[in-house]
Amino acid sequence: NAGVTQTPKFQVLKTGQSMTLQCAQDMNHEYMSWYRQDPGMGLRLIHYSVGAGITDQGEVPNGYNVSRSTTEDFPLRLLSAAPSQTSVYFCASSYGTGRRNDVAFFGQGTRLTVV
Amino acid sequence: AQSVSQHNHHVILSEAASLELGCNYSYGGTVNLFWYVQYPGQHLQLLLKYFSGDPLVKGIKGFEAEFIKSKFSFNLRKPSVQWSDTAEYFCAVLFSGGGKLIFGQGTELSVKP
Numbered sequence: 001n002a003g004v005t006q007t008p009k010f011q012v013l014k015t016g017q018s019m020t021l022q023c024a025q026d027m028n029h030e031y032m033s034w035y036r037q038d039p040g041m042g043l044r045l046i047h048y049s050v051g052a053g054i055t056d057q058g059e060v061p062n063g064y065n066v067s068r069s070t071t072e073d074f075p076l077r078l079l080s081a082a083p084s085q086t087s088v089y090f091c092a093s094s095y096g097t098g099r100r101n102d103v104a105f106f107g108q109g110t111r112l113t114v115v
Numbered sequence: 116a117q118s119v120s121q122h123n124h125h126v127i128l129s130e131a132a133s134l135e136l137g138c139n140y141s142y143g144g145t146v147n148l149f150w151y152v153q154y155p156g157q158h159l160q161l162l163l164k165y166f167s168g169d170p171l172v173k174g175i176k177g178f179e180a181e182f183i184k185s186k187f188s189f190n191l192r193k194p195s196v197q198w199s200d201t202a203e204y205f206c207a208v209l210f211s212g213g214g215k216l217i218f219g220q221g222t223e224l225s226v227k228p
Contacts, residue, residue: 033215033216035218040124040220040221041220041221042121042205042218042219042220042221043159043205043207043218043221044218045215045216045217045218048215058215059217090158090159092216094209094216102147102166102209103149103161103164104149104207104209104216106151106158106159107158108158109158
């Protein structure tokens with residue numbers, strides 16, 4: 001049981017490049033989400049998904065795309081990287097039901113630098 | 116809009132001092148409440164959670180939190196901090212009707228030995 005796996009751990013991009021951050025979970029969680037963490041701003045929700053085929057925008061969705069073709073995977077795509085997207089990105093998953101013991105598990109994070 | 120607010124951005128304490136970090140959230144419906152901790156260079160780890168029942172919940176490493184529904188608050192406490200508690204602490208709220216987990220801005224705790 002690996003939990004939530006994010007790749008890569010570090011990435012440097014040039015402005016305008018595109019890339020995909022990978023996130024996979026093996027806990028059969030319906031709910032998955034992407035956050036970015038910036039100093040003094042906490043974790044801000046980018047996009048989330050309540051199940052395969054269903055995605056929705058969070059607080060800061062601009063410049064990012066997501067899809068959820070399977071329960072296990074929830075990739076985050078940067079369409080045209082900008083320096084403002086330099087951040088640490090976390091993927092999380094949970095059952096999303098609010099039931100007891102429904103806790104979000106986080107990946108190790110991806111530190112992205114856009115130059 | 117659903118939001119979570121943490122009152123303190125940076126707290127500096129000496130070892131053995133008591134700690135209380137404030138957290139308030141907007142929204143009057145059913146919520147589940149969490150505190151996460153992030154040690155330097157690491158990912159988030161769950162410190163404690165509240166779903167229902169006793170509003171005083173105990174977590175790992177001697178932390179506890181009290182849910183006060185009338186104040187929409189979920190403050191984190193520890194009677195005596197240690198240098199190893201130096202970390203960033205995040206309050207998070209799982210809002211009903213969609214499952215969105217929203218975080219506060221975080222509080223950086225520095226404990227001086």
